Amino acid sequence: MSRRTVFAAIVLAASAALTLSACGAGSDPASSAPADELDLVRAGTLTVATEGTYRPFSFHDASGELVGFDVEIAEAVAEKLGLEISFQETQWDAIFAGLEAGRFDVIGNQVSINPEREEKYLFSEPYSVSPGVIVVPEDDESISSFADLAGKTTAQSLTSNWYELAQESGATVEAVEGWAQAVALLTQGRVDATINDKLTFLDYETTDGPTGLKIAAETDDPASSAFTFTKDKQALVDAIDQALGELREEGVLAEISEKYFGADVTS
Numbered sequence: 001m002s003r004r005t006v007f008a009a010i011v012l013a014a015s016a017a018l019t020l021s022a023c024g025a026g027s028d029p030a031s032s033a034p035a036d037e038l039d040l041v042r043a044g045t046l047t048v049a050t051e052g053t054y055r056p057f058s059f060h061d062a063s064g065e066l067v068g069f070d071v072e073i074a075e076a077v078a079e080k081l082g083l084e085i086s087f088q089e090t091q092w093d094a095i096f097a098g099l100e101a102g103r104f105d106v107i108g109n110q111v112s113i114n115p116e117r118e119e120k121y122l123f124s125e126p127y128s129v130s131p132g133v134i135v136v137p138e139d140d141e142s143i144s145s146f147a148d149l150a151g152k153t154t155a156q157s158l159t160s161n162w163y164e165l166a167q168e169s170g171a172t173v174e175a176v177e178g179w180a181q182a183v184a185l186l187t188q189g190r191v192d193a194t195i196n197d198k199l200t201f202l203d204y205e206t207t208d209g210p211t212g213l214k215i216a217a218e219t220d221d222p223a224s225s226a227f228t229f230t231k232d233k234q235a236l237v238d239a240i241d242q243a244l245g246e247l248r249e250e251g252v253l254a255e256i257s258e259k260y261f262g263a264d265v266t267s
Helices: 007-014 069-081 092-100 115-120 161-168 179-187 198-208 234-249 252-261
Strands: 045-050 084-089 106-112 128-130 132-137 153-157 172-176 194-197 213-218 223-229
Touching: 045 069, 045 092, 069 084, 069 106, 069 234, 069 252, 092 106, 092 223, 128 198, 132 179, 132 198, 153 161, 153 179, 153 194, 161 172, 161 194, 172 179, 179 194, 179 198, 179 213, 194 198, 198 213, 198 252, 223 234, 234 252
Parallel strands: 045 084, 045 106, 153 172
Antiparallel strands: 106 223, 128 223, 132 194, 132 213
């Protein structure tokens, strides 16, 4: 099933810089915005900032190719819009500064939507949703809610929000450097549980599973990640939102998600 729509035809008709031959014909447009209104860094190309080191969202495979969940979502969006795509690999610490400096059109790197960022940036509709989860050994029946963590020991990074949630739930926290150390302590029986985001656990299961671990409970306030733009890119946001909507209806977002997480985390 082609991901291209006649949006490409509309965009391309509005700008000779775009490649008309890349368009499909006869389908509904993804956006009515003329190409010049998208105000792209480079005409006809969607320039996307991503880390390239953030597995499974944006990383290099064994052949050296840039791949990942966010990378494939961005590629599908660009194809839907009839645009070429160019990735600019950028360290996280510099990624927002680069966006503000106009080096790229959008950040595609699991940027979570929060009130502070919404004051400074525009966001597309979310393309991944991830609650916090309690991970326990699969034979553990003593923990089925966050209240059950009272008196238990969890392994958490001291700088994460999961550390605070574990403490608020009454757990004793064993400090670790990250997910790998946390699951090592958990599988060794040295802690009772660990809290992290669901995508991290699903990626671990997909990559290393079966791991002998399971999700015991989820938070009620999942984090949503989306493409991020400067405040002057509303036309581009609208176009990408429409493209994401079509990709969702066509099952493309779910297909990409299943590939990386073994589950649909896109809604």
